[in-house]
Amino acid sequence: MVDRIRRIPEATVARLPVYLRSLAELVDEKIATVSSERLAEMAGVNAAKVRKDLSYLGSYGTRGVGYDVEYLLFQMSRELGLTHDWPVAIVGAGNLGQALANYGGFTQRGFPVAVLVDADASKVGQIIHGVRVHHIDELPELSATLGIGIGIIATPASAAQDVADRLVAAGVASILNFAPAVISVPDGTSLRKVDLALELQILSFYQEHRDLESDGAPPHQAPLAPG
């Protein structure tokens, strides 16, 4: 592979964080090197896939030995852009928004909740888990001042598209959407979604079909998220 022509496949990108977490566990256990096979087991994937995925990052392994855990962890963090913090803005200070602000896992993993934003003036000024609620009209200034890199949409579905537009207008190029709605963003903006009801409905489908197909057909395999 030539040096800088590594366009990393989307499917691989989605797995890198899983490897990262596995590597972090290995560091905790003071394990210095790891084989693709062991890493595959920890990440719940196939060993060949691990090797191919890691090869997109560069040739960081040693044949006959494996991968140096700390070095690989560092390289992967660098590739994922986790060597610095990404301040996050949560839009929507309702149930979900508050719960997300309360969830400590974000800050701990380099995504500090810098600000909560809501359209409801009566919520502005409240402090939730140490984070102040601002009015959504302040988004552009807040984004610039706080260096917001990622916006999280935690509003009702009806407001989601408008909020997405405002985030884009405020210069936020990465959006995580929790609202049960399809939203569209311009090219150059990344959008991912988390939809709980959707996940449950997918589970429902497979369960229902397991129940129905009690005749000879082979059982469904456990289907995992598309990434």
Place this chain on the structure above:
Amino acid sequence: MVDRIRRIPEATVARLPVYLRSLAELVDEKIATVSSERLAEMAGVNAAKVRKDLSYLGSYGTRGVGYDVEYLLFQMSRELGLTHDWPVAIVGAGNLGQALANYGGFTQRGFPVAVLVDADASKVGQIIHGVRVHHIDELPELSATLGIGIGIIATPASAAQDVADRLVAAGVASILNFAPAVISVPDGTSLRKVDLALELQILSFYQEHRDLESDGAPPHQAPLAPG
């Protein structure tokens, strides 16, 4: 297509709930028929994909006209197993578990939270949003009595695999995992995961690479979840 040989592709299954939501909107707007093109726009996908996806359910469209909204909605609900409720058990009554129990969207969409379960005896007996907390050892009886179809893991990562094993042992064949850990389940059990930190890290990757590649390379397209 012969009558009952419709093995629906995984990618299609993941899109069905999105179509379902779009159809529900159309019903609200009293719209009787819809073309694949319109539905595609609402669901944020390609029209040909819509037609192919829907064709797996059967030939429910009319050439020159489109799809009957209500009829298609009914057929899709049936296929997804949404004609009856799926009682859900949430394992872990901490921050996340309580937030999930509070989230009304589940019950509303046919997934009532039947019970909260925790290993901490001091939490047992509490009522959270109308749902009583039981001890995790009671899982088998609860599962049978309440007809639990789906288990939601909302525990710390360290407990996730053990909880999954207990759910499977209690006869729960569909699991939604919120814990940031890879867990494995036997064949015949469906497993899906929701990992917030992972989503943020994926966004971080693309943002970092947009920032870096300010030279001639074409911009990344907004990457959506693999389904």
Place this chain on the structure above:
DNA sequence: CTTCGCTTGTGATCATGTGCACGACCGGAG
């Protein structure tokens, strides 16, 4: 220096998913 066991990196193959293009078919107009 040579051999040997082990593990990586990757070419090749197969499976799955996407998108186009077009024939099949419907309903309405004349």
Place this chain on the structure above:
DNA sequence: CTCCGGTCGTGCACATGATCACAAGCGAAG
């Protein structure tokens, strides 16, 4: 009855992703 605009259903080609299998390369032992 025939024509015609419109939309579905699907065969086909292409893109992406998963898996296999194996040569290349490393380190240790003798």
